[in-house]
Amino acid sequence: MIFHIVPLADWSAAPELPYAPASLDAEGFVHCSADRPTALEIADRYYREAEGPVLAVELDERALTSEVRREGESGGRYPHVHGPLERAAVVRVWEVVLRPGAAPELAPWEPGA
Numbered sequence: 001m002i003f004h005i006v007p008l009a010d011w012s013a014a015p016e017l018p019y020a021p022a023s024l025d026a027e028g029f030v031h032c033s034a035d036r037p038t039a040l041e042i043a044d045r046y047y048r049e050a051e052g053p054v055l056a057v058e059l060d061e062r063a064l065t066s067e068v069r070r071e072g073e074s075g076g077r078y079p080h081v082h083g084p085l086e087r088a089a090v091v092r093v094w095e096v097v098l099r100p101g102a103a104p105e106l107a108p109w110e111p112g113a
Contacts, residue, residue: 001091002032002061002068002079003039005046008053011093018084019057029069029080032059038077040104043096056094056106063089 004019011019024030033039039056047054061068066083070076094106 002034002059002081003036004030004032004057004059004081004085005039005043005096006055006057007047007050008055009051011055011057015087018086020084024084029082030085032068032079032081034070034077034079036106040096040106043098044104047096048098050098053109054096054098055109056096057085057090058092058094059085059089060091061089 006019006021010021019030021030031042033042036056043054043056061079064081064083064086066081066085069080069082070078071080093109095109097105097107
């Protein structure tokens with residue numbers, strides 16, 4: 001399994017389409033994390049000031065049709081998906097809980113809650 005951190009507003013913008021963030025056009029891939037601790041580290045570093053909920057989308061790497069590469073020195077921790085994320089590959093969606101002064105946590109995401 002791999003994880004992609006994304007604001008809820010971005011993830012839910014076009015639910016009928018595969019998810020393609022700006023990084024796919026700009027860099028040619030979608031940034032992901034290889035495990036929960038790394039995903040939480042990314043959320044803490046880059047999404048602490050995000051407006052609205054932040055999600056950790058857990059993906060079955062084998063169900064993705066785009067190539068997944070583990071590139072560079074830390075490629076094992078940060079896999080790159082070279083194409084959009086098919087929603088059919090989603091195993092689970094987590095809400096990233098970001099509290100002031102506390103380490104981030106994952107909680108089951110409840111749409112509409």
